[in-house]
Every structure is written in structure tokens, then in C-alpha cells.
Amino acid sequence: MSFSVTEPNKSTKWFAGLLVVTYAVVTIIPLLWIIATGFKSPADSISYPPVVVFEPTLEGYVNLFTDRTRATDDMLEAAGPPQTWYDEIARKRGTIISGPSRYGERFLNSVIIGFGSTFLCMVLGTAAAYAFSRFRVPLKDDLLFFILSTRMMPPIAVAIPIFLMFRNLGLNDTHLGMILLYTAVNLSLSVWLLKGFIDEIPIEYEEAALIDGYTRFQAFYKVVLPQAATGIASTAIFCLIFAWNEYAFAVLLTSGTAQTAPPFIPNIIGVNGKDWPAVAAGATIFLVPVMVFTVLLRKHLLRGITFGAVRK
Amino acid sequence: MAQIRIENVRKDFGAFNAVKSSTFTIEDGEFFMLLGPSGCGKTTTLRMMAGLELPTSGEIFIDGEEVGMKPASQRDIAFVFQMFALYPHLNVGKNISYPLISQGMPKAQATKKVHEIAEILGITDILKKPVGGLSGGDRQRVALGRAIVRDPKAFFMDEPLGALDAEFREHMSEELRALHDRMNATTVYVTHDQLEAMQMGDKIVVMNHGVVEQFGVPQDIYDWPATKFVAQFIGSPPMNFLEFRGMVGNGESKVRFGDVAFEIPRMLDGANGDLTFGVRPEHIKLDDAAPYRGEVAAVEYLGTTQIITMKTSNGTIKARVPSSDVVKVGERTGLHFDARTISMFNADTGQALKSEANEGVLTYG
Numbered sequence: 001m002s003f004s005v006t007e008p009n010k011s012t013k014w015f016a017g018l019l020v021v022t023y024a025v026v027t028i029i030p031l032l033w034i035i036a037t038g039f040k041s042p043a044d045s046i047s048y049p050p051v052v053v054f055e056p057t058l059e060g061y062v063n064l065f066t067d068r069t070r071a072t073d074d075m076l077e078a079a080g081p082p083q084t085w086y087d088e089i090a091r092k093r094g095t096i097i098s099g100p101s102r103y104g105e106r107f108l109n110s111v112i113i114g115f116g117s118t119f120l121c122m123v124l125g126t127a128a129a130y131a132f133s134r135f136r137v138p139l140k141d142d143l144l145f146f147i148l149s150t151r152m153m154p155p156i157a158v159a160i161p162i163f164l165m166f167r168n169l170g171l172n173d174t175h176l177g178m179i180l181l182y183t184a185v186n187l188s189l190s191v192w193l194l195k196g197f198i199d200e201i202p203i204e205y206e207e208a209a210l211i212d213g214y215t216r217f218q219a220f221y222k223v224v225l226p227q228a229a230t231g232i233a234s235t236a237i238f239c240l241i242f243a244w245n246e247y248a249f250a251v252l253l254t255s256g257t258a259q260t261a262p263p264f265i266p267n268i269i270g271v272n273g274k275d276w277p278a279v280a281a282g283a284t285i286f287l288v289p290v291m292v293f294t295v296l297l298r299k300h301l302l303r304g305i306t307f308g309a310v311r312k
Numbered sequence: 313m314a315q316i317r318i319e320n321v322r323k324d325f326g327a328f329n330a331v332k333s334s335t336f337t338i339e340d341g342e343f344f345m346l347l348g349p350s351g352c353g354k355t356t357t358l359r360m361m362a363g364l365e366l367p368t369s370g371e372i373f374i375d376g377e378e379v380g381m382k383p384a385s386q387r388d389i390a391f392v393f394q395m396f397a398l399y400p401h402l403n404v405g406k407n408i409s410y411p412l413i414s415q416g417m418p419k420a421q422a423t424k425k426v427h428e429i430a431e432i433l434g435i436t437d438i439l440k441k442p443v444g445g446l447s448g449g450d451r452q453r454v455a456l457g458r459a460i461v462r463d464p465k466a467f468f469m470d471e472p473l474g475a476l477d478a479e480f481r482e483h484m485s486e487e488l489r490a491l492h493d494r495m496n497a498t499t500v501y502v503t504h505d506q507l508e509a510m511q512m513g514d515k516i517v518v519m520n521h522g523v524v525e526q527f528g529v530p531q532d533i534y535d536w537p538a539t540k541f542v543a544q545f546i547g548s549p550p551m552n553f554l555e556f557r558g559m560v561g562n563g564e565s566k567v568r569f570g571d572v573a574f575e576i577p578r579m580l581d582g583a584n585g586d587l588t589f590g591v592r593p594e595h596i597k598l599d600d601a602a603p604y605r606g607e608v609a610a611v612e613y614l615g616t617t618q619i620i621t622m623k624t625s626n627g628t629i630k631a632r633v634p635s636s637d638v639v640k641v642g643e644r645t646g647l648h649f650d651a652r653t654i655s656m657f658n659a660d661t662g663q664a665l666k667s668e669a670n671e672g673v674l675t676y677g
Contacts, residue, residue: 052394080437085319201399202395204393204395204396204397204401205397205399207364207384207391207393207397208382208391208393208397208458209399209410209414210363210364210385211362211363211364211384211389211390211411212410212414212458212462213384213385213411213414213415214385214414215383215385218414223399225329226401227400227401248435
């Protein structure tokens with residue numbers, strides 16, 4: 001049998017593969033369970049022992065997106081035959097749909113606040129990281145440490161001062177307030193990550209562009225940004241995931257207009273008994289944007305675009 | 313094309329002084345070498361000429377116009393980086409046309425120009441390729457293409473061959489020199505390789521610790537170094553130094569140490585104290601009859617010549633003699649120095665003493 005330093009042998013590969021698959025299964029099971037629960041009936045969702053094979057229903061999704069009132073037989077009759085498929089699902093449980101729920105709004109809030117803060121974080125973070133990477137900033141090391149130190153305590157530790165500050169500024173329960181807050185929390189991470197990526201880009205590229213007739217800003221825009229795309233994409237994913245999943249500040253600082261989906265989803269539990277399928281449906285839909293975003297940016301994460309262009 | 317003049321240029325990075333008051337002129341069409349060990353300020357000087365660094369004080373003239381504080385984009389010069397710095401997200405053709413597009417040249421015209429340049433450099437077949445997979449030589453050619461496509465006033469090159477392997481470097485340096493001769497473009501070239509500088513340059517500036525040590529044509533610098541540093545930095549093996557305490561008088565053509573009087577070019581300068589007698593290895597002959605003696609410590613065979621390391625009472629020296637001379641380690645022999653080629657230095661200041669031979673050459677910068 002030949003031995004190679006770079007190429008692992010067959011059994012090693014099998015073992016590695018098995019480990020990866022096992023890990024994947026372990027991490028994916030809860031996710032699959034939530035997705036499956038979204039399609040269960042309330043009875044199936046709490047049955048013991050848990051059911052794996054069940055008859056799928058959209059009841060959870062209907063309950064998630066609608067407000068319903070419990071109706072007497074008279075009222076049901078008065079309402080006439082169900083107009084739509086979701087009416088029908090509601091009628092089976094003896095309820096009448098009284099209107100859309102607020103999940104849609106909350107979800108939209110999450111999108112606005114999550115992507116808004118990520119965008120702001122990227123713009124400010126890239127600019128700051130570029131400056132720290134390229135210019136002789138006075139007290140550079142101290143400033144960088146100071147920026148990092150904002151991450152040394154859990155953000156929620158400053159929740160009360162922030163609450164008071166927001167109240168005085170009229171930012172409580174506003175989109176702008178939440179965007180600013182999440183940007184502030186994420187900015188330190190994004191400056192540090194992006195500085196690392198920009199440090200890796202040889203300064204000669206910009207100098208070549210400067211000599212080729214571009215201004216400093218054009219050189220940044222046309223040469224540095226495309227090179228930093230990988231770093232910006234991965235940093236954006238980190239920022240989005242934080243802002244998207246954030247719960248504590250959202251509970252504390254939002255109630256009506258700017259409430260995001262995370263604090264809203266548990267509210268569903270309390271409305272009409274323990275409606276686990278609706279909660280699971282809410283969680284499933286909530287997963288989608290981050291997954292799509294990550295998958296879209298995946299190619300940037302994997303592509304080493306500077307490979308070979310500069311000899312080191 | 314243009315003449316470039318540097319006047320009293322100085323550069324400080326915080327407390328560190330990278331370049332101290334340099335002054336020299338690069339004539340139109342010259343292939344000009346900035347030579348020195350790493351950290352000597354040669355790259356900083358080049359970058360100030362290019363506009364990538366601003367001088368702390370002093371003036372830089374390109375074509376008679378003071379450009380010291382102008383941004384690089386307004387100086388109409390081209391720069392070739394050691395690391396090539398090709399834009400990795402563009403293909404070869406786009407890399408070359410980039411400076412044209414940035415000047416607002418119409419695309420069709422730029423494409424035509426790129427093809428002309430590619431023809432000159434012999435890279436027409438790779439114009440569509442990404443720069444990532446190119447060999448070192450091709451990358452170098454693309455970098456050159458990007459520089460010459462614009463017909464700039466001057467070319468600045470920062471160790472452009474430094475990233476190539478030795479064999480290919482030789483070839484590229486010939487190509488570069490041939491390209492220069494055809495285009496007759498003022499070229500400033502930074503290198504730490506004295507052979508490269510001698511081989512390619514019309515003129516050389518030797519720098520050390522931010523100071524211009526000497527400025528002139530390669531042969532003058534080799535034959536008549538202005539300082540001990542230049543004498544040591546240029547030539548392989550470098551100039552030999554025989555250190556002694558004594559004196560040499562103005563107008564004399566003899567110097568005495570180790571009980572031997574040596575003939576030297578007639579001095580125009582006198583000095584007393586610690587002196588250095590400098591002689592190039594190829595100007596030493598082994599001659600049993602000569603009164604100055606040394607002991608052979610080592611012999612290196614180099615084909616047509618051999619390098620003999622000798623111990624003398626004034627220090628170790630190396631002589632380059634024909635391979636046909638039979639020399640054995642441990643032997644004692646006489647040494648004869650070619651009187652016309654001797655340089656005398658003040659050992660304390662490191663400066664060469666003026667003589668009839670080097671009078672016309674010495675420029676301290």
C-alpha cells in the first residue's frame with residue numbers, strides 16, 4: 001500500500017465522511033422537526049410518543065396568518081359556506097377568520113430592520129476598516145481596541161441605559177431606533193473582520209490605480225471593493241444573522257410598530273391555547289430569508305478571487 | 313518624455329528619517345538606477361517621484377514642472393510594481409487598457425492600442441486570459457504593457473524583476489533594456505542588485521541610510537567609488553580595504569604602510585590618521601618578488617578566474633587571479649597592486665580622498 005502525505009487513505013476518508021454526516025444529521029434534526037411540526041395538526045404536534053409519519057395540513061400556516069373567532073353553530077350557518085380553502089380549514093375547528101394576523105407586518109419589520117442594519121453596518125464598517133487598514137490614523141491601536149471592547153460585555157447589559165436613551169430621543173418602538181441599535185452592536189465585529197480582509201489586499205492595486213489616473217475614492221470603489229467582496233459578503237451574513245435573530249432588545253424596545261418577528265412568534269402560543277403548529281410555521285418562514293441570503297452569497301464565501309494575481 | 317530633477321528632497325515617517333536631502337537629475341531618455349541595500353530610501357525616493365508619497369520637504373520637477381505635491385494621477389507617469397499588482401478581477405487585455413479607459417479614451421481606440429502593445433511584448437495570444445494563471449514572465453509583460461500603453465512621461469520601476477527566478481530575470485532584464493532603447497523613455501529603476509544596476513543602467517545613484525552616496529555612470533562608480541560604502545556595495549567580491557594609521561600628503565603619489573611604500577594616483581587632498589587603501593580584487597597580482605606579503609587562507613575556483621583570500625597585516629583581502637596561477641592554502645606570497653587603480657579613503661568619514669584619477673568623478677550628491 002502506498003502512503004501519501006497529502007492524500008488520506010480510504011478508511012480515513014470514510015471515517016471523515018461519516019463524522020461529517022453524523023454532525024449534519026444531529027444539527028439538522030431539530031430544524032426538520034420544526035419544519036415538520038408546521039404541517040402537523042395541533043393534536044399530532046403534541047402527541048406522545050411523537051409522530052413522525054402524519055397527515056400534513058396547512059392549519060398551522062392558516063392559524064399563523066389569520067385571526068379567528070370561535071363561532072357558535074348559528075354563527076357558522078349565518079356565515080354561509082366557506083369561500084376559500086383557508087376558510088374551510090378554520091371552519092373545521094369551529095372558528096371564523098376575522099382578519100389577517102400581524103405576523104406579516106412583524107416579518108416585514110424583521111426584513112427592514114435586519115437588512116437595514118446590515119447595510120448600514122457594511123457601509124460604515126467598510127469605510128472604517130479601509131481607513132484603519134490604509135491610513136496612519138492617530139491612536140490607531142487604541143481606537144481599534146476601544147471598538148473591540150464594546151463587544152466585551154453582552155449587549156443586553158446596557159439595555160436599561162439604552163431604553164432610557166431611546167425614550168428621550170423618541171426612538172422607542174421605531175424602525176430607525178432598532179436599525180441604529182443593531183448597527184451599533186454589529187459595527188465592532190464588522191470593522192474588525194473587514195479590516196482583516198482589506199489588510200490582505202495588497203496596497204499596490206490601489207497605487208497602480210492611482211497612477212493609472214483614478215482618484216483615491218475611485219481606486220477604493222473600483223479596485224478595493226471587488227477584491228473585498230468575499231469579506232464583505234461573509235461579514236454581512238454574520239451581521240444579518242445577529243440582527244435577524246436578536247430577541248432581548250426587540251422584546252424590550254419594541255411593542256407595536258417596529259416589533260420584529262422573534263418576540264412576536266412566542267406571542268402566538270398564548271392567543272388560542274398552545275398552537276404549536278402555528279409557532280413552527282412562523283419559525284419556518286422566519287428561517288427562509290437568512291437561508292436565501294446565505295445561499296446567494298455562498299459563492300463569494302468560497303471564491304478566492306485574488307488567487308495568483310500577486311506573487312507573495 | 314521628460315527630464316526629472318530632485319532637489320533637496322527629504323522624507324520623514326514620524327521620527328524616522330527615510331530620505332535625507334537628496335539632489336540629482338535624471339536626463340531625458342535615461343535608464344536610471346536607484347541602487348542601495350534594503351531600507352536605504354531608494355524605494356521611498358521613487359515613490360515620491362511617482363506621487364505615492366509626499367516629500368516632507370524639497371522639490372521634484374518632471375519636465376520642468378514642480379510636481380512634489382501633485383497626486384500621482386496628475387503626473388502622467390507609469391509605475392511597475394515588484395508584485396506586478398495586476399488587477400485580479402480583470403483579464404489581461406482589460407488590465408492593459410485600464411489606464412486608457414480611466415483617461416476617457418473610446419473603447420475601440422483603446423482596444424487597438426492594446427493590440428499594438430501586445431504585439432510589441434509578444435502577448436497577443438493571452439489577451440483574453442485571466443491574470444491569475446499567468447507565469448511570472450507573462451505577468452511581468454502584462455505589467456509592462458499596462459505601463460507603456462499610455463505613453464507616459466516617465467517609467468518608474470520598483471524592483472520589477474525581484475519576483476522572478478534567477479534564470480528568467482536575466483532574460484527579462486535584456487528584454488527591458490531593449491524595450492527602453494526602442495522607446496527611449498526616461499526610466500527610473502529601483503534595485504538592490506548591483507549587477508543588475510551595472511548591467512542595465514545608463515546612470516546609477518547609490519543610496520545608503522537615506523543619503524545619496526554617489527551618482528554617475530556605472531564604470532565611474534565601479535572604478536572610483538566616492539565612499540567606502542559604495543566601494544563595498546558594488547563589485548563581487550567588493551573592493552579590498554587595507555586599514556592603516558599614517559598619512560598621505562597633498563601632491564604625493566606614494567603612501568607608506570607595513571614598511572612598504574605603494575604607488576598611488578597623485579593626491580589632491582591630504583589626510584592624517586586612520587586611512588584606508590582600497591584596491592579591487594582584479595587589480596591585485598600575486599608576485600613573489602613583491603615586498604608586501606600575505607598568507608593564502610582560501611582558494612575559490614570560478615572557472616576562468618579564482619578568488620584567493622589572503623591574510624595580511626592590514627586585514628583580509630581577496631584577489632581575483634587567473635585560474636592558471638598555482639596557489640596553495642597556507643603559502644606566503646608577495647602582493648602587487650596596480651598603482652593606477654588605487655582609491656584612498658579617510659577611514660573615519662568613509663569619504664574617498666581626492667586624487668588626479670578620481671577628481672572628475674566624485675560627486676557626493
